[in-house]
Each structure stands twice: as C-alpha cells, then as structure tokens.
Amino acid sequence: MDEIIYRWIADYSLGVIEKEDFERLKAWIEASPSHRVLFEQTLRLYKEGREIGFLSAMDEECSWKSLERKLGRRHRLTWTRWIVAASILLAGVVGGGILLLPEWENDSSVQVFSEIPGKATVILRMADGKSVSLKENETIGLVEKDGTEIHKDTMNRLVYAASNTEKKSVLHTLEVPVGGEFDMVLADGTRVWLNSATKLRYPTRFTGKNREVYVEGEAFFSVCKDSAHPFIVHAEGACVRVLGTEFNLSAYPGERTITTLAEGKVEVNDKVSKVYLKPGEQAICGKGARFIEVKEVDVSLFTSWIKGVFEFENMSLLAISRQLSRWYGVSFQFEDESCAERRFTGGIKKYVPLNQSLDILEKTTNVVFKVSGRHVFVKSLKNEI
Numbered sequence: 001m002d003e004i005i006y007r008w009i010a011d012y013s014l015g016v017i018e019k020e021d022f023e024r025l026k027a028w029i030e031a032s033p034s035h036r037v038l039f040e041q042t043l044r045l046y047k048e049g050r051e052i053g054f055l056s057a058m059d060e061e062c063s064w065k066s067l068e069r070k071l072g073r074r075h076r077l078t079w080t081r082w083i084v085a086a087s088i089l090l091a092g093v094v095g096g097g098i099l100l101l102p103e104w105e106n107d108s109s110v111q112v113f114s115e116i117p118g119k120a121t122v123i124l125r126m127a128d129g130k131s132v133s134l135k136e137n138e139t140i141g142l143v144e145k146d147g148t149e150i151h152k153d154t155m156n157r158l159v160y161a162a163s164n165t166e167k168k169s170v171l172h173t174l175e176v177p178v179g180g181e182f183d184m185v186l187a188d189g190t191r192v193w194l195n196s197a198t199k200l201r202y203p204t205r206f207t208g209k210n211r212e213v214y215v216e217g218e219a220f221f222s223v224c225k226d227s228a229h230p231f232i233v234h235a236e237g238a239c240v241r242v243l244g245t246e247f248n249l250s251a252y253p254g255e256r257t258i259t260t261l262a263e264g265k266v267e268v269n270d271k272v273s274k275v276y277l278k279p280g281e282q283a284i285c286g287k288g289a290r291f292i293e294v295k296e297v298d299v300s301l302f303t304s305w306i307k308g309v310f311e312f313e314n315m316s317l318l319a320i321s322r323q324l325s326r327w328y329g330v331s332f333q334f335e336d337e338s339c340a341e342r343r344f345t346g347g348i349k350k351y352v353p354l355n356q357s358l359d360i361l362e363k364t365t366n367v368v369f370k371v372s373g374r375h376v377f378v379k380s381l382k383n384e385i
Helices: 002-014 019-030 033-052 060-070 081-091 108-114 300-307 317-328 354-365
Strands: 122-125 131-134 141-143 149-152 158-161 171-176 182-185 191-194 198-203 211-222 231-235 238-242 246-251 257-263 266-269 274-277 281-285 293-296 309-316 331-334 343-349 367-372 375-380
Touching: 002 019, 002 033, 019 033, 171 182, 191 198, 211 300, 231 246, 238 246, 238 257, 246 300, 257 266, 257 300, 274 281, 300 309, 309 317, 317 331, 317 343, 317 354, 317 375, 343 354, 354 367
Parallel strands: 158 182, 211 231, 331 375
Antiparallel strands: 122 131, 122 171, 141 149, 149 158, 171 198, 182 191, 191 211, 198 211, 211 246, 231 238, 238 266, 246 257, 257 281, 266 274, 281 293, 309 343, 367 375
8 A cells, every 4th residue: 555655646746646546645645644744744855855956866776765764664665666766756855864854743834835735625505504514525415495405426516406396495605715626516407616715606496587696706617408597697797698508707806707608608798788609709897897808718728627727828927826826725925017927828737736836837937936834925036035
C-alpha cells in the first residue's frame, strides 16, 4: 500500500493524477491525522528542494535513502525507476540531509500551499430553515413536507424525486462555499453543476407554466427538455430563458453576468433588451452596460471547470485571481496595475495544491508570488518580496 500512496502523491504534485486516484488519495489523507502530516511534509520537501535548485544534480539512490530516513520509513520500497525519480522530484530532498523538517502545525502558509481544494462542505437549507451538511460520500435520506424525497445517487449527486402529491412545492437553497463544488439533479431531471461561492434557490418540484430557479455565483445547466414549461434562471442583471439546452452562467456579486451557450438556444433578458444566443456565443450584461454584448467564444474556456480544469486564453492575472480566490479561499494583492494586467494563456488543473497553480503562472507571466496565511502577494519578478 505504501508504494501506491507515494505514487499518488507524486502524480498529484506533478499535476497528472487521475480523478479516481485523487479520490482515493483524499480518503487516505482524511483517514488519519498522521496521513495528513506525511502528505504535507512530502509536498513541502518537494517545494523546498525545487526552490534551492539541487534536483537535477541529485543522486537518486542517495536521495531516496535520505527521504526514507526523513519520513521514518522502516522498509525499502520496491519501486520502478520512474516512480523513484518522481518521488524524489516530489520530495525535493537533497542527499546528505541538508533539508530539515519544519514545524508544520505552526505554519499556516504551508497549510494553504498543500491543502487539497474542493473539499468545503456544501449546505442544504430546507423550507423549515433546517440546515443539512452534505458531506462527501455520506448518504442522506430526506423527505420534505410536500412529499419530495431527497437523496444522493451513486455519483454523490443530490437528487430530487417529485411526489404525486397535490401539496404546494417549497423552496430549497443550496449553498456552495468558497473552496467547494457540487453536482445535483432537480425534480424535472435537469442537472446542475455548482462552482465555488455559489447559491442556488429552487423548488422541490416544478408546478405552473415555468420552471424557475435563482442563481448567485456560477453554474452549468443541462436542462431537461420540456417545450411546454420553459426553464428560467434568474440572476443579478439578467434572466435566461430556455426550453432544453446546455449553458454556463456566471453571476457573481459585483461582476458582470455572463451566459455562455454550449448547445441549443437561449434568450437572455436584462429588463431593457433581450438577445438570442446560438451555440458558441456568449452574452455579457450588467455593471452599468447600456446593452447586452454578444460575441463568439471558445465555449470550453468557460465550461472546463466542470471537468476539473481552469482554462485561460489571454486572461489578466487580476481576472484569474478572482477564480483562484474562490477555489483556494485566498485573497490576492497586486504590487501595481501593470502587474495585475499581465496575461496568461494555458490550463491549470483544479485538484492540485495552490503552490503548483502559482508556479505555472510564475513561469509565464514574469511575476513572483508570496503566500502569507491566506493572502497572496504578487510582484514583478525584478522586485524582491
């Protein structure tokens, strides 16, 4: 089992871990406080070793023995050569014991650097005000006062099973905190993916002419087709009306409301005007705009987050920092405006520690990041922090 764990940690640090292995690694870390300590130590050693630049000159066998000694291993692990190399890269251990283990518990920056994102607990607020914590891999079985049954399916999604009762439906609110995400199925079969810092208000079952929900934050909808009952999403600054389609809606407070259409057709209305989108088009409204802006876009850039990747195309560090802030639970402070407007094109895997995401940005934008607690300070590379 030890070999498998170290291979998972190596893949995780290098950004190549498969989703299934990532879930197993999370379960292993959460099974014991000592597992988390070992995980954090290994990531920290990797970072320190990379920073002082000794990795390329290390002797693999000597370094592996040093890693075993530092991490308290009692038995030699029989790894293939590529796993040894990956683990040494991960550990960042210099032969001869140059690196010493720090005091992990007292270093909040280490926690931020190494903690696994996406684990924040989602809250379901029911009609009577009761709050239910939707912890990962925990089963639930709820029945609302209108008879609607609520449970999780085999994919850990929240599912609503509408009853045949004549009772009036009630409203639920799903709250996804910073550093969280969730996937659910509404009573009509519509599937919704919710991003970090998002609230969705919806009825336990749909009645009447329209199917209406309310969003604050970001969500991707795969709407179950029903031409007789339009699906309407209300958000700050816009209202999106569909019959059956797939689209992404970003409507965070203080930001523009952006609707990106993947399939089908949608109507976007900002109470002053309305537009109709075709697949591959995006509508931008709000924040004082006098009209709805429509443009063609690469849809994958705005929907990749549901597949475990943040994709950016010529995006400013300021805009990128907003997404990373909501995902990692940190705040960014830029040295100056020119630093914030530096551009980045590329992809960043979601399920990697903060330090790895920042490393990718550093390599291509000529900036340097320093983490202090949950604050990330950004300066031009030419200046020291």
